[in-house]
Amino acid sequence: MTSTSSDTSVPPDPLSGSWGLVRLNAAPGPEALAALRDVCASTAWGNAVLARRPYAGVADLLAAGDTATAGLDGEDLAEAMAGHPPIGRPRPGDPTSAREQRGMTDASERLRAEMLELNLAYQERFGHVFLICATGATGEQMRDAIEERLGHTPEREREIARTELGKINRIRLTRLVTTEAATEEATEEATEEQAEAAAENAETPASVSTHILDTSLGRPASGVPVALAARGGPDASWVALGASKTDGDGRCKDLPTLPAGTVQVRLEFDTDVYLAAATGTATTTTITAGNGTPPAETRQQHTSPFFPEVAVTFRVTPGEHYHVPLLLNPFGYSVYRGS
16 A cells, blocks of 8 residues: 555555465465464464465455354464454554544544443453454444443353454455455456455355244244354354344344354244243043033143244355244244345
8 A cells, every 4th residue: 555644653554455365375484474463363363374375266265264263262262352452442553453443533532432431341241352343334333232242141242253353354364465356356446445345245144033923822922032053054064153032022133143154044943832831731622412411522632832843944145134034823833034
């Protein structure tokens, strides 16, 4: 990136695109690792991406980055998150973080004070920095996100932070090789914002929501546990992401975020307890012979729910939202893709 300012106190952005994919493929290991650690501070992540060279294209590089991010755990994930400064307080001389957090540039003093207080509360609760892909987000959106995520369990929040880290790594990797990527796409005059947007939109994870309608009662079904799982391919293992319960409107508004690379999703509805409470467990039916004669037969007709649980598996495409409602009664159900 060429600077028109005479002020040389701010170092040039290490992710300005001067590398290109050819140089990344051919550079000596220590030099390439140093560049990759400007993308992600985890040494394990950098080594994992380095080990898969050479890359035929940017898409292959991004896929390797996603795999490396998914593999981070324990100290390696902590190292990656520690490389990011708190929102609203980019490190002096860190043009990359300053650019990513520019939604806070014009934030009011009140908003900055709120973010400082929320950042401290978050770090005290979870033991690591609040991590969010801040590119394109306003200060208010970042504040709302941290407020919401403070209510998560540590396990769930750790996976959400990993997902956000993956988004950031994708944008930074694209910027690292943006000169060559632009040449491949015949868009040599692409702006920095276009490059970042292309990376962000290349594989934004799909999102999922649901609600349940009890068709036997004609009202929403509340309090039904719903579990969410995902996998990256038909032969991959399912990964449990977390669970929620339907609210008074029968909706789940806080299902976990899908990780990058998700292609199939499974929703599991634990309907047994709800249906048993809604319909009762059994009724007694008397069968008479007619004309006032004594009963010929008395039997118990069970109304326990026939389906104690409902599992729904469906395909997803990155960047799209999937609303999958469940229409439920004691002896049947149907699902569909809604809007």
